[in-house]
Amino acid sequence: MPRTMDRDARKAQLAEAVWQVILDQGISAVSVRTVAERAGVAVGSLRHVFPTRAELVQFSAELMMERATERLLATTPRDDPREYALAIITNVLPLDSDSRAEYEVNLALLAERAAVPSLQQVSFDAHQQLADLCTRLVEMLTGQAGTPDGAPRARRLHTLIDGLAFHLFHQPAHGDATWALDIIQDELTATAGDANNDGASR
Amino acid sequence: MPRTMDRDARKAQLAEAVWQVILDQGISAVSVRTVAERAGVAVGSLRHVFPTRAELVQFSAELMMERATERLLATTPRDDPREYALAIITNVLPLDSDSRAEYEVNLALLAERAAVPSLQQVSFDAHQQLADLCTRLVEMLTGQAGTPDGAPRARRLHTLIDGLAFHLFHQPAHGDATWALDIIQDELTATAGDANNDGASR
Numbered sequence: 001m002p003r004t005m006d007r008d009a010r011k012a013q014l015a016e017a018v019w020q021v022i023l024d025q026g027i028s029a030v031s032v033r034t035v036a037e038r039a040g041v042a043v044g045s046l047r048h049v050f051p052t053r054a055e056l057v058q059f060s061a062e063l064m065m066e067r068a069t070e071r072l073l074a075t076t077p078r079d080d081p082r083e084y085a086l087a088i089i090t091n092v093l094p095l096d097s098d099s100r101a102e103y104e105v106n107l108a109l110l111a112e113r114a115a116v117p118s119l120q121q122v123s124f125d126a127h128q129q130l131a132d133l134c135t136r137l138v139e140m141l142t143g144q145a146g147t148p149d150g151a152p153r154a155r156r157l158h159t160l161i162d163g164l165a166f167h168l169f170h171q172p173a174h175g176d177a178t179w180a181l182d183i184i185q186d187e188l189t190a191t192a193g194d195a196n197n198d199g200a201s202r
Numbered sequence: 203m204p205r206t207m208d209r210d211a212r213k214a215q216l217a218e219a220v221w222q223v224i225l226d227q228g229i230s231a232v233s234v235r236t237v238a239e240r241a242g243v244a245v246g247s248l249r250h251v252f253p254t255r256a257e258l259v260q261f262s263a264e265l266m267m268e269r270a271t272e273r274l275l276a277t278t279p280r281d282d283p284r285e286y287a288l289a290i291i292t293n294v295l296p297l298d299s300d301s302r303a304e305y306e307v308n309l310a311l312l313a314e315r316a317a318v319p320s321l322q323q324v325s326f327d328a329h330q331q332l333a334d335l336c337t338r339l340v341e342m343l344t345g346q347a348g349t350p351d352g353a354p355r356a357r358r359l360h361t362l363i364d365g366l367a368f369h370l371f372h373q374p375a376h377g378d379a380t381w382a383l384d385i386i387q388d389e390l391t392a393t394a395g396d397a398n399n400d401g402a403s404r
Binding site: 022023024025026027028029030104107108110111112113114115116123124127152155156158159160161162163164165166167170179180182183 | 224225226227228229230231232306309310312313314315316317318325326329354357358360361362363364365366367368369372381382384385
């Protein structure tokens with residue numbers, strides 16, 4: 001295995017250990033020592049890859065975003081634009097235990113911005129990426145790009161997704177989530193319908 | 203001053219120091235030592251009021267919720283239900299530097315649930331309180347209580363508020379927030395309008 005692959009695999013292993021420490025003990029417990037212990041590596045070995053806690057935390061945030069993007073890109077295309085949009089949004093929401101854990105880690109990293117200011121950029125990038133995704137979904141649903149109505153619709157969809165994620169995270173895991181998907185489905189239908197009605201507002 | 207008032211004032215002073223440490227250095231930096239230092243009291247004196255970090259963090263979360271509730275109750279009533287609802291929701295959203303700081307502290311405390319499990323109850327309570335508020339606002343706007351249409355409308359409003367809060371927190375402070383209030387205003391108008399149209403869905 002080439003040396004860079006070794007290094008990438010080691011970095012990913014350490015990032016996953018950061019996520020585990022956050023889930024079990026909270027972001028406060030994340031230190032070079034606790035993460036090295038969790039990953040089963042020596043502190044010196046971790047420091048060789050990430051000299052500081054900030055670099056370690058930053059990388060773990062970046063890798064989380066990267067994986068979320070990969071998961072979105074892997075969403076199987078559907079013939080019906082509304083079904084496809086719903087499938088993509090379902091992949092964004094914390095609906096199963098894995099994505100709930102991911103959301104919890106994201107919140108923790110967001111909350112750690114005061115200690116690791118470079119996290120601010122990661123969270124802005126992630127936010128912008130979701131905004132762009134919503135713009136593309138609205139364009140797909142309405143068959144129109146760059147219309148004046150598109151921007152508020154995309155913002156509204158983005159707001160609903162952010163709100164549902166926060167909301168779902170507050171309800172018990174495995175709680176009923178039909179209501180959340182109903183809200184999204186209504187919004188997608190309204191967006192597609194508005195376009196057919198010559199852009200009449202809701 | 204009676205002894206209990208002394209104690210309440212001291213507890214509030216320590217809670218405010220917790221918020222300040224979170225804002226400046228992140229939740230990871232919150233310890234009995236850093237908070238005592240910030241509040242300008244001896245560690246022993248802090249420990250006399252809050253024997254553990256968990257109790258200190260828990261109280262600071264509870265006091266934050268209490269103050270948010272007080273602020274909501276202080277919203278001046280208006281004759282127009284939609285204006286009153288908008289004023290209340292404006293008070294919930296992180297639109298100025300104080301409420302942004304409050305939101306940031308809330309996120310940090312939410313992210314600390316793994317370390318301080320009793321915070322889970324505080325965040326569930328806060329979430330439920332906002333859900334109840336949305337139910338009351340929808341009842342006020344529609345003039346109907348306990349109708350089958352009320353629950354999904356209240357959930358949708360709650361989702362939009364959660365989403366806008368998250369969204370506003372991601373955009374720079376003092377950024378344009380007109381779009382956010384427009385989304386709320388559209389929703390309030392649609393809710394009031396739906397009721398007048400005999401509960402037709404949007």
